Amino acid sequence: MPTRPGSREDEGVEAVLKNDLPDRFGSMLVKEMRQNMRRGSFVIPFLAVHALAIAAVIVEFQTGATEGFAEMVGMMNILLLGSSGPLWLAITIVCVVVMPLGGLVLMGQELDEGNHELLLLTKLSRWKVVRGKFFSLWSLCVLTLFSLLPYVLVRYQIGGIELVRDLACTLTVLGLSGVVCAGAIGASSFQGLGARMAVMVLFLGSTLASGGIALAACGAQTKGAGVFWHLNAFAATLCFIMMGLGLARSRLRLVIHAYEVKPSFMVVGLLFFTPFVVGMTTAMTAGFAGLVGLVGMGLVAVYADVTPKAPAWVKAPQANVPGGATPPSQPAVAQGTVLTQGTPPAPAQVVNPPVAAPEKPEAPPG
Numbered sequence: 144m145p146t147r148p149g150s151r152e153d154e155g156v157e158a159v160l161k162n163d164l165p166d167r168f169g170s171m172l173v174k175e176m177r178q179n180m181r182r183g184s185f186v187i188p189f190l191a192v193h194a195l196a197i198a199a200v201i202v203e204f205q206t207g208a209t210e211g212f213a214e215m216v217g218m219m220n221i222l223l224l225g226s227s228g229p230l231w232l233a234i235t236i237v238c239v240v241v242m243p244l245g246g247l248v249l250m251g252q253e254l255d256e257g258n259h260e261l262l263l264l265t266k267l268s269r270w271k272v273v274r275g276k277f278f279s280l281w282s283l284c285v286l287t288l289f290s291l292l293p294y295v296l297v298r299y300q301i302g303g304i305e306l307v308r309d310l311a312c313t314l315t316v317l318g319l320s321g322v323v324c325a326g327a328i329g330a331s332s333f334q335g336l337g338a339r340m341a342v343m344v345l346f347l348g349s350t351l352a353s354g355g356i357a358l359a360a361c362g363a364q365t366k367g368a369g370v371f372w373h374l375n376a377f378a379a380t381l382c383f384i385m386m387g388l389g390l391a392r393s394r395l396r397l398v399i400h401a402y403e404v405k406p407s408f409m410v411v412g413l414l415f416f417t418p419f420v421v422g423m424t425t426a427m428t429a430g431f432a433g434l435v436g437l438v439g440m441g442l443v444a445v446y447a448d449v450t451p452k453a454p455a456w457v458k459a460p461q462a463n464v465p466g467g468a469t470p471p472s473q474p475a476v477a478q479g480t481v482l483t484q485g486t487p488p489a490p491a492q493v494v495n496p497p498v499a500a501p502e503k504p505e506a507p508p509g
Contacts, residue, residue: 189287192237196294199229203298216307217368218314219354219376230298231312234291238284239319246280246327247339250391273391276328277384284320288313311368318380322350325387332394332407345414346387352418353440354379357425357433364430371431378434382441386413389444396448406448413444 216223224235250273295309326346330339357375365371393406417440424436 195233196291199233200294200297202229215362215368216311217372219318224312227312238288238316239323242284243320243323243327246324247331249276249328250332269392269395273388281321281324288316322383325384329387329390332391349414349417350383353421356422360425360430375434378437382437385441386444393448409447
């Protein structure tokens with residue numbers, strides 16, 4: 144029933160459209176954000192993490208806990224989070240474990256119900272589909288993390304808090320949450336809980352092994368978290384985000400040709416071989432630049448699944464419609480003509496019969 148202009152229903156609809164997400168963020172991102180904001184998977188952890196943060200701050204005030212000493216104060220140092228007090232431990236559990244693992248159901252909704260076929264019929268590409276799901280899930284983790292930063296500032300009242308250390312913990316949580324979100328989305332494209340858990344374990348194991356090799360070797364050479372440490376940490380984060388999204392993208396492939404290797408098998412194989420490649424590049428660069436192997440494997444994961452396309456100069460074949468008109472490039476063959484192999488048919492010649500001229504009537508006698 145249409146609403147009258149100026150009515151309360153009309154004002155309510157305008158208020159919802161005014162406060163809604165703009166379409167310039169992308170249709171998939173807007174769709175996923177609308178769904179996630181209404182789910183209990185966001186509201187309940189969001190409220191629970193604030194309750195845990197308040198409890199952690201109270202425990203730190205009561206016990207007078209301070210942060211332990213650590214040499215490698217840099218991004219993607221997991222050991223740094225464990226020694227930074229109960230508050231960062233609670234933030235890590237919620238933003239790196241609880242909320243990202245909710246992505247284990249995202250791709251299953253599209254694949255099991257066949258929605259991905261309808262999505263790919265539109266202007267959306269496979270990258271846009273998985274990228275929208277990733278940014279929607281990761282943005283919720285980022286939103287939760289930044290909502291907890293005021294509790295971090297409150298901790299300065301008890302002393303023993305370093306600004307550089309808390310900044311490193313923030314970057315670590317951001318990077319880890321992005322990696323786990325991408326891995327969960329990639330694992331959710333497989334059918335069955337067992338297959339998803341196996342892929343997720345393989346993904347996390349490859350991440351820890353590859354990132355650990357690059358960061359440990361770099362830290363041993365630089366005796367601290369310097370420029371090369373952060374370059375390796377950023378490369379590891381970007382590499383495995385691309386691998387997780389590439390795995391999800393490979394499962395959205397509608398047609399696989401007979402001569403092609405299944406794209407998802409290729410990405411799973413990359414997860415096996417990435418630690419070995421990173422180890423070799425780390426050794427070849429004297430422990431400094433394991434990022435070379437990480438960047439290379441990330442690019443391979445992106446281009447491992449490329450849909451084959453014909454060159455631009457190849458023309459589309461002509462339609463073979465029974466009973467249709469003869470294509471102009473193929474001349475008609477006269478009836479009764481015998482074709483031999485290797486001889487092109489001669490064009491048919493139509494001979495018109497002679498038409499007699501009309502006789503003139505004789506003139507009447509004078």
